[in-house]
Each structure stands twice: as structure tokens, then as C-alpha cells.
Amino acid sequence: MTADSAPLPADDLSRELTVVDADHPAGGWLALAGDTYAMLVTGAQTAGRYCLIDMRVPDGGGPPPHRHDFEEMFTVLEGSIEFTFRGQTRSVQAGSTVNIPANAPHHFRNTSGAPARMLCMCTPAGQDEYFSRVGDPVSGPTAAPPRLSPDELRTRQETAARLAPDYHTEMLV
Template sequence: MNTASPSAMPNASPIPPDDLQRHLTVAHADDENLPHIGIAGNTYTILVSGQDTAGRHSLIDMHVPPGGGPPPHRHDFEEMFTILEGEVEFTFRGANSIGRAGETVNIPANAPHSFKNTSARPARLLCLCSPAGQEEFFQLAGDPVANRTAPSPKLSNAEKLERQRKVMALLPKYRTEMLTP
């Protein structure tokens, strides 16, 4: 009988060795040093980026004011939302449903979807994207803001048009399509 420890045995585990170049990530959404991004009237705080997870996933804290939320779109990565506060209306493949605090909603890759805060109070969601990359898109397409509840900057009509052009140019790189409502 072999009594050697599993770590001493060559090829004893199908799991690769620990990558000591990677580090523990601890994030607090109210940390002003985190990236807080104002985009389309919402504020997204990048808690865990693809750099933290070797590209496996990202985690985004979303502050969605009344009336806020992205337009209809689809992308080739998984997206899962846990509603922490408030409620949002999800549209998934054309059907509407309400997500409330304490619920988790998973959107499969490639499925048309959107969400909107139809209530009178801000909503707060955690969004897990797998694989990572969506957080990079938000950082390139949005504007840095001071904290996780700061509003997006008010843009002039010319700035809005330029922002739309920028977003449309970024969409293919981030494997996303905007859909008409």
C-alpha cells in the first residue's frame, strides 16, 4: 500500500497545481478605489474582474435607478443576476417577469434579453458574467463616477451621439448585439 501523500505523488490529481501568481480578491462595493462606471443612467461597480479570475468570470454590483436598465441585447456569454434590493422587470426572449430581492435570474448565452427597474426605488443587483469581459466593455463605454450610487454624467446630445458610435464600435469585440425593442 502506498502511504505517500497525494501532493508527493506525480500526476496524483487531475487538478492542476495551485497558481501562486494569482491572489485572493476581496472587494467591498462601497470602496471608492474600485471602478464605478456610469453607463446609460446606471452605475456599475466592478467587484471582481477577469484579471482577478484568469478570465473565468467577473462580478459587477449594479445600481439601477427607477427607469434604468439596458436596452434589448444578446451576447455569447452567460449572465446571472442576484437581486439584492428592489425589483426589476426582465424581458427574456420576449416574455416579461419580475425579479425581486432575494431572487437569482440566469440568462443563457445568446438569448435576447433586457431588464428595467419599473419601480419607484433604486434596485441593486449582482451580475456574474462568465467568461469575463463585460466589465471591460463597461469601463470603455461608460464614465468613471465617484461611488456605487453616483449618477451617470449628463451628456449633451452631441456627446450621446458620440457615445452611441463608440458603443456600436465596441460591441463586436465584446461579442454583443443590440436588438431593436
């Protein structure tokens, strides 16, 4: 031990091992912004330290430009995704990992012509709660999102914009 380090705290026995079946996440699947997301590991399971989200992004899918005060890391598992970071766009292929620093303007879009899949880790957690509040439950990763009328779509967008500040997020559109 160095002079600057302190001993590790005791094991927190109130926390348990988390094991998630990616095909059957405990929180189910959510349709959001044209994508389908599953909250694999939630902030409730990590004492708020991080959350892990399975993102299925169809061709043309992805969120609008935004920024937030937490770190966000994506690992592309299948397909390719275009990430726009501070106005610069870069295509990222399966097997690559992208880290978005806190507060930086960004968004992603699947322009590959085929479905893509990513894991997204946010630290600290909170994005999982936000998505759960603004998404629509669907039956699985390939289920079609609900058909929304223009009024329903507008209501979803207004709710997402209204709640965004509560989750330290700013929409840039």
C-alpha cells in the same frame, strides 16, 4: 477517481485571493445607460473565468435589448427588476437570482418606482472591460451621471455599438 477523471492541476500560485470592499471598488464607479456599475471582481483577477459587477439601477434604468455569447447571472439584492427574456417579461424581487443563457435576447428595466441593486456575474469575463471602455467614471454609487449633450450621448451610444462585437455582444435596437 473515476476512469474519466484526471487529477486536478497544481495550485496556480500566480493567482491571489481577491477581497473587495463593495463601497470602494478598486475600479471605481461607472455611469452607464442610466445606471451606476462597479467592477467588483474583474477578468484580470480571475484569469478571464468570470467577472462580478455591482449594478445600481434607478427607476427607469436598464440597458437596451441585446444578446451575447456568454452566460450572465443576476442576483437582485434590493428592489425589483423586470427581466425580458426572449420577448417574455417577468418581475423579479430582491432575493431572487436570474440566469440568462448565452446568445438569448434579453434586457432588464427597473419599473418599480424605487432604486434597485443587483450583482451580475458574467462567465467568461469581458463585460467588465466593455463597461470600463464605454462608461463614464463617477465618484460613487449615488453620484449623478455626467450631464451629456445630445451629441455626447450619441457619441457614447455609437461607441458602445461599435465596440459591442469586440466583446461578443449584439445590440438589438
